[in-house]
Amino acid sequence: MLALHCLAADSAPGELALWAEDSDLPARRPGRAGRSATDHPYAAPAEELARRLGVAGTPTRVRVLLPSYPSAPVASPELVRDPLTAGPPPRGSVRLQPWLVPALLVRAHSLPEAVGGADAEDIRPGAAVRFVVRVVALAEDLVARGRVLPALVAEGDGHAARWRPALTGADSARYARLRDALPPVLRAEQVDPALLEGRVGEDVLRGLLDAAVDALVRARVSGTALAPPGRFAAADAAAGALLRALVDDPAVHAGPERVRTLSRQLASWAAGAAHEGPVRACFRLRPAEEPDEPWRLEFLLQAADDPSVLVPAQQVWSGDRGEVLRRWVARPQEVLLADLGRAARVLPALDTALRERHPVGLELDTAGAHDVLVRAAALDQAGFGVLLPSWWKASNEVGLRLTTTSRGTAGTVSRTSVLGRDELVDYRWDVALGELTLTEEELRELAAAKVPLVRVRGRWVHVDQRRIAAGLAYLERAGTGRMAVGEVLEIAGLPAEDDERGIPVVGIGGTGWVADLLAGRVDSTLEPMDPPAGFGAVLRPYQRRGLAWLAFLDGLGLGACLADDMGLGKTVQLLALEAHNRHGRQRPPTLLICPMSLVGTWLREAQRFTPGLRAHVHHGAERAGADELAAAVAGHDLVITTYATATRDAAALAELTWDRVVLDEAQNIKNSAARQSQAVRGLPARHRIALTGTPVENRLAELWSVMDFANPGLLGPLARFRARFAVPVERHGDEDAAARLRRITRPFILRRVKTDPTVIDDLPDKLEMKQLCTLTAEQASLYRAVVDDMLAKVDDSEGIQRKGLVLATMTKLKQVCNHPAQFLGDGSRVAGRSGKLARLEEVLEQVLADGDRALCFTQFAAFGGMLVPHLAARFDTEVGFLHGGTPKKQRDRIVERFQAGDGPPVLLLSLKAGGTGLTLTAANHVVHLDRWWNPAVEDQATDRAFRIGQRRAVQVRKFVCVGTLEERIEEMIEQKKALAQLVVGAGEGWLGALSTDELRELVSLSEEAVGG
Template identity: 85%
Template sequence: MAGDAPGAGAPRTGGRAPGAEGVRAVEAAAAVALTGIKPGAGVGGPGAGVRGLASVGRAAGAGVGGPVAVARVVRVLLPSHPSAPVASPELVRHPLGAGAAPRGAVRLAPWLVPALVVPAAVAAGALDGEDVRPGAAVRFLGRVAALAEDLVSRGRVLPAIAAEGAGPAARWRPALSGADSARYARLGEALPPALRAEQVDPGLLEGRIGEEVLRGLLDGMVDAMVRARLVGVRLAPNGRFAAADEAAGALLRGLVGDPSLVAAPERVRRLTGVLGTWAAGAEHNGPVRACFRLRPPEDTEEHWRLEFLLQAADDPSVLVPAARIWHGDRGGVLRRWVARPQEVLLTDLGRAARVLPALDAALRERHPVGLDLDTAGAHDFLTRAAALDQAGFGVLVPTWWKPSSGVGLKLTTTSRGTAGAVSRTSVLGRDELVDYRWDVALGELTLTEEELRELAEAKVPLVKVRGQWAQVDRRRLAAGLAFLERAGSGRMSVGEVLEVAGLPADDETFGVPVVGIGGSGWVSDLLAGRVENALEPLDPPPGFGAVLRPYQRRGLAWLAFLDGLGLGACLADDMGLGKTVQLLALEALKRHGERRPPTLLICPMSLVGTWLREAQRFTPDLRVHVHHGADRATGEDLAGALGGADLVITTYALATRDAAELAELTWDRIVLDEAQNIKNSAARQSQAVRGLPARHRVALTGTPVENRLAELWSVMDFANPGLLGPLSRFRARYAVPVERHGDEDAAARLRRITRPFVLRRVKTDPAVIDDLPDKLEMKQLCTLTAEQASLYRAVVDDMLEKVAESDGIQRKGLVLATMTKLKQVCNHPAQFLGDGSRVAGRSGKLARLEEILEQVLADGDRALCFTQFAAFGGMLVPHLAARFDTEIAFLHGGTPKKQRDRMVERFQSGDGPSVVLLSLKAGGTGLTLTAANHVVHLDRWWNPAVEDQATDRAYRIGQGRAVQVRKFVCVGTLEERVDTMIEQKKALAQLVVGAGEGWLGDLSTDELRELVTLSGEAVGE
């Protein structure tokens, strides 16, 4: 690794290179390059460049047993002007003397530069630090390390004997073939010239050979990674090494310990030959490879045809049939890759015969071009196709082929009427019986009884059904037929149908997996998600105090439909789309019909007043009782007070405290507003609420999933108890596959079973609402002050020192506590220190906030500023009030209800302050603050769903102006890095899961260091 050492030294033969660039030399295939070492102080002394290299050397040794990097001076070839090397493109430019850059023709010239020799095994992760700016060579090294890690994780490695300076050594080497070979070839093409810059011969202007450099790097990394995984493992000889047992034992010991191979030279040579033969069968590094294409028989043919071709490894679209190869490759398609394609074809056929023995017959021909196979032989080829591909050969199989059986069961249900025809007053539900019929399917085909009999009589695994070839698993076919005999048709409950809909794709509860559910009637509409569109939009009864939008009328019809069936509902519309008015319209329908027990509505305390006012506004005839306060009714008084009520409003806290009393009363419906409050199913509050009895249940939430899928289970288990089964089974079937592995099939199954009971509309969908103004979201990158940077580094250093000595819950708690501290430092030093010190001039975020608010107030606009730290908001209020000589409102968890309501009313009316600071938890839900057209997130919650909820206080129905949303991020800090991670994971988050911050506690020490280390661009001027 060559260091930058610009200075006034002697060129070519002595001293350091004047102006030498950082991406320079490779020493013995294990050195790497970097840029950005500060200029040296001349030839004689250890300048900053050399000191920088030494610091990197110490970093490279951290965690691997001490310093392993060696600083030295090497001779490298650099593109040069007559007086100095050409500057690297990555290097931050510095003035040169009077500002005149070197001029003259550019040519290669040798220079002596300081370099750092780093073993390839540790180089990939060793170059972090504020004095190091990675160049092209270091970034390339990361790509090589990624390939090595991928090969090792898939077991694509082989033992080998390497000839090294001290004698033969046991090493692990990559086994490249197929796509891995193509990836390796692309790396070879992208090798930065700097990695070949070492001058091999002092008399020649030639550098190292690129293939040697790349191979040395990859081999070194693979060997180190495998050894790291085999720590504490003892390898034992097996039959493969029986002919060379002495050398074999030494090899196995060397593969997990000291690599030196001490054995008789003859035995070592023999073992080297054995390993070479093994490697030849597992590797394929050539530019051209054999490819096999299977063609089914035509109508008049009896045999399948396995065609032989040659395929370009780096361009799989280039295919040349063997017949053309034997006739001289007319057109010369392969000439750019290989001179003698016939030899490649024969060699590869011999190698492939080890995987597919049937190829031996083709090798007996003089010019093999293909092989005829019967049906059993074709099936044998198809089952071995993956092994051929893994061995490095091209494989082209028919599009219908799937390694797993296509045999499955299809369920068809028939229920009374469509969704739109089912009466809202019918007493149906999960216990309603529907007609059903099971069928056996093969892929997309539903088989008839005659076809099933023919398949049962067939003796081959590949059959042709309705003109299409398919694989038949005879075991599954027999199981499917047996199941049809037991339960081919009959009646089952809706609950049983829903249970079938939620079965995983590989579940064989019935002996065969269920591959489809269809039918006619309302149950089929429900499972297919057609209910909302199948229902006629429903108007509220006369006297309702609002005109519903079209999507709200459809939502009301959906709620009423499920209400009539006795099935729970989760209305998950975007914040601001009017969940409250839809629920009140449903209540108005109930009051307009037959007399029923009251509805219990549970909401956060901050929303009690909102619900009371909205009920009085839209449903003035609805008798509303608020169960809240120290003087609330209890016992018989409570029963008497509720006797004349239609709607009872209480809070989650009181519902938990008074759960026993509330459970003794009769409720027609229980509604949870902001239902994410029961996301922790094990919490006492969640258990108490789910335990309250009612005929019908409704959950209202804009974020049914904030952090984990278990939260969705808790909400759905409230709405329809037992729908998703016990939590342990839900985790195994859905949560683990989706959250850990991004399993889209599991996510699709989960959507299928929950879709009938979850109605989700977003305000950005023009089909839902087309009169909302634009929302402009932007990141505001802020820098730290010098004081903030100093505090940040101190917190990081303290954590890294302590985290190495802790584990388990203690370690996770330490990490999460540190993340909170770092976010406080990014906000303001005074918040972190808690010393009541001055606020002005000490925070980059505060400076940017002042700039934004100055413009907002000058334009006569209004702004909401969210922070997750109430203490930070308390610091800002007096400072901003003095800075702008205006009132600043502050809404937080301790704000009394009456004061909160008055604050919202004044802000909305335009009489109150133009700026409101809000704590995210207290002000992020349930409020309508559409008077604001600016939203500022001062610190990130690291959960897009929660931030969007807060933004929706302003961006909702009633907003008439474009809304500008600014999210503050301190550049070069953990805020920026976590923000990047969140953006990368948004695709999965939008699938079914959000993103919290608890995962930070599970990061390794190296990952934590990378996450929290302060970058050079973090500090402002």
């Protein structure tokens, strides 16, 4: 594993020196560290770094100041070593010392691509690398929005044309936050510790941002002529040279006088377009108290990096300006006047104030106040602060509000005979202004108003005259009446801009089950539903409500996304729905698509809970082809397949009639452009359900993909969804856009979490579940080889020798099921080779996303030691490890930190070392990675979390590789529960007494064991 670091190199602005620490590199014996730098003992060679990153750079050696012991540098916090092989840290106090490291010189803007393309298993970026990635992200955002300006800068003996960022408003604040967060290690090439402070950091950040912006703009405009050929006459040759230098070679070849003139002109332009000073002018608009009173535009100075700090203009002009203002700037009056002059280009009304000697504000009539409101965005873009009345944005929304009235509530309607999109409901349209519903008299008065700002019910509001007129016209055409439920649902999903009506729909409400559906109240108002007789489980209250909700939407033909938290029983609710729908009815089969690791789980759960449900697995090399598929699924109720198989067989599956298509772990289609996402969305069905605990993992586009599967077209095309929701919410934190998105999706997503009192009070103290995993092809090959080797020897051995051979083989097979690297013991890579590890990563990803903590038990300390660095790198978090070799003081410290909540959220334990004597109630998840054949030992380990002091439900997962020895032992234990202590109480010793045929049946590998 590499811990990747970078330094701001002295060779050129924006150039970085990349270097790395290698956890697998044998330590070179360092020389005595002191005043002269010595070689870093764990630094990776530059050639190795270039190969691992896949980047081209110039090899060099740099001197770097690092926290160090007297004999060696302190290991990077990102560098996680195998705790079983890592020795104790060196002795002595820690202080800054210089070390020589091999490095690669690269340009800053290329770093994100290099880090993003690197294997996350092998390379962990350090604080400086992560910081530079943030700087480049700011540069990319500025370039994408056109927030850049040309500049002429002195370089060498001449001048060069460069693109520079135009920082204003929020961008200046982002820059200030980066400046404050600049990690010292980025400046560590400065060999004098005193130089690590102050202006050096500002210069480093500015150099990185300027260089990244220049490189990114040049990449976009390369080969583009910024002016037509011959546009500039000989007198303006310097201007032509400048434009060419902004695209090609940066050097500007022109007369020095003309170049200096251009430089001053560009600087003046930049001063008018960007504002990078510590303070800026801010304008606060105060509304009139009464219609005949004037509005007031106040002038203030505002801190660019802390908008909450404001100083009124009166204080700027007073003799006592206060410590805050003096700390900002020496001549605040000049800043205020200069900014007012620049702002007058955007807001001409400010010319009046500039005629005063000490301007502090401006009185405005209603039309002038409206002009300020309209130009506020332009003032903000120009780099000025703008503070508007809180009602401005909200009251700007004029639209239609629909009120529906349907008979009964969702709970009572669910017991009637037929529901559907064609059922009629009563409706009434109103025109709303913000949160106000206008009367017809108010509406006509607003339509007759001559100014856009008017007072309604004692407060100022902004009136959009075109929308008011359109609303009046629409009410006259269709103010009241009856409409189908399907039409109401379509209106709920309409975009804000509705060309047909000429006015957007801003709200839907009312009484009855339709209003409950649209308000997201259905799951609480529906009467809980019991599954039919014969269902093999008793549903808990929240699961009965979930079943009623699924059945309700099914009756309407509307898709659903059941997004219950992990462990709350999405599987059993779906199977209960299938049992309910098929009770006494003939229906086409349901197609269920899930990850390969869950195929066995679904098949067994269906057999357990719904024994009358005829299930069929469509997967593997022996599955039915396109011609035989219809016959293969005929007579079945549930067809289970994988995402990979559904993608390969999409055409054949689309030819069949499906009652329902269900996606388990629906986040597998979060990338809507992926082939498998397109394939499953194209499958026809009467009804669709998505099951996922994480409908949104990283981006809102993932929610669009899931919802477009469940209810195609509900959120419109992806491009429009991005423009209306994803960009405003993700990039700008637009709460209004987020609220609109919730309003549209709320009826179709049911999300319950473990912390919800209505759920957690009903959960049992302990939820135990098996997690069936599959083997990779490599694991299957090793598994067969171990079995063949044992069977070839077992008949020629007897007694203790035979028993030892069998038990050794069982241990080897469990190691293979865990991970090939554990069995081989060769220190090879960990990622992507084990089905059990893949399932563990899925579980821990959800655990960490929920802010929970987990204990992971294994009987093999070597396996735990191998997992620690892998999981730490995979989730970028600390992972603890308790094993037999952990000293008592260290063991106590690990337990104390874990319990206090400031330690690692994931704690690995060897089964013997962590099985007794510990209280770890901070964890509410327990994972048994490999099975100990004595259930009592596993129960003791589980009781580390499930004991007095535990306030949350504990979820216990026991990993079993399907189709292997692990599953067959599990089945034998289940079949012999009454004799469990007698048969397996002594561990695995009883296995040695089995006959050769029994052994062959026990350890043979089935087809379903290998993942697709």
